[in-house]
Amino acid sequence: MTKRIVAFRRLKPHHLEQLRNHFHVDYFDTLEGPDDPAFREALRNAHGLLGASLPITPELLDDAPHLEAISSISVGVDNYPVEELTRRNILLCHTPDVLTETTADTGFLLIMASARRAVELANMVKQGQWTSGIGESHFGTDVHGKTLGMVGFGRIGQAIARRGALGFGMSVLYTHASRKPALEAELGATHCEFEALLEQADFVCVNVPLTAETTGLMDAAVFKRMKSSAILINIARGKVVDEEALIEALSSGEIHAAGLDVFAQEPLPGDSPLTRMDNVVTLPHIGSATHETREAMAQRAIDNVIDALEGRRPPSPYNDVTPRG
Ligand code: DGY
Helix, strand or coil: CCCEEEECCCCCHHHHHHHHCCCEEEECCCCCCCCCHHHHHHHCCCCEEEECCCCCCHHHHHCCCCCCEEEECCCCCCCCCHHHHHHCCCEEECCCCCCHHHHHHHHHHHHHHHHCCHHHHHHHHHCCCCCCCCCHHHCCCCCCCCEEEEECCCHHHHHHHHHHHHHHCCEEEEECCCCCHHHHHHHCCEECCHHHHHHHCCEEEECCCCCCCCCCCECHHHHHHCCCCCEEEECCCHHHECHHHHHHHHHHCCCCEEEECCCCCCCCCCCCHHHHCCCEEECCCCCCCCHHHHHHHHHHHHHHHHHHHCCCCCCCECCCCCCCC
16 A cells, blocks of 8 residues: 655655655645645545644644654654654654754854844945944944853754854853763863853853743843843744843843844744844744755655655654554
8 A cells, every 4th residue: 555645845846756756645835724624634544744834733633543654844843742642653753963053053143143233234234324434333242252151952052062162262151951071071161050151151042942841941030140241042942032021131231132043923023023123133944944954854854754654763753653664
């Protein structure tokens, strides 16, 4: 029997061809939401599901009784009810590693752009407002030699820290459940308590996954503890930051600036105060968005779903479920 999969994110012809060599594919190149009737109908017979950025609920899983594997084209799995999937014996796969360096580049881009006010000043030039010499009111702050505080020290956090320590001579502080002696030796990084990191870091860089524990982690009390010269960087998930508290902290001068790739609501609503603040760099969730990396992510997701549905251990399983084959 040829297994059936539902693919719901824009894929290139060569991706679809690979999938069609193994499965019957119901492909939705655009999908407004999970209630699309044709999508729900296709799910009823699907053994595999491949896509990203769609919250998967237990109610949706009830409509997919044959589902064996979900292959997400993302490293983050906050859109999936992981325990529920495991309980239903559904294997979840994701795409770690292939996006680490690109996402770290984005993190460093935000550090540089927010410290040196690159977006604000580039806009000034484009709008014909560079009419006199640059003076103190246009100055930024240095990045090299400063203290980089990593909230979370997983693969991407480590890659940002490597750029900071080895490329920019930064001191690195990090919080993590366990110490990382090899990185401490390589980068001179120091493991510390969250509060100490907040008090000492010039750049507080958020790299933790979104979970029940990390939702709203960066709240008003956190911003009060940070230096008034500090810059917040978020490349993780928007909901890790209490956005209202952040806007208040940026407006009142409690913290200096922010560089954000992720938001509580995406796309960021046009009327969000964050869109109007000169001391905030806003990117449209482009952490991994390069041609090379998105290709690698799609390929990893395809390899995952093929292996999972053909009974082999896929390259990047997330939960502990044996492929049924
Ligand atoms: C990921 O892979 O989790 C990125 O944030 C894109 O969603």
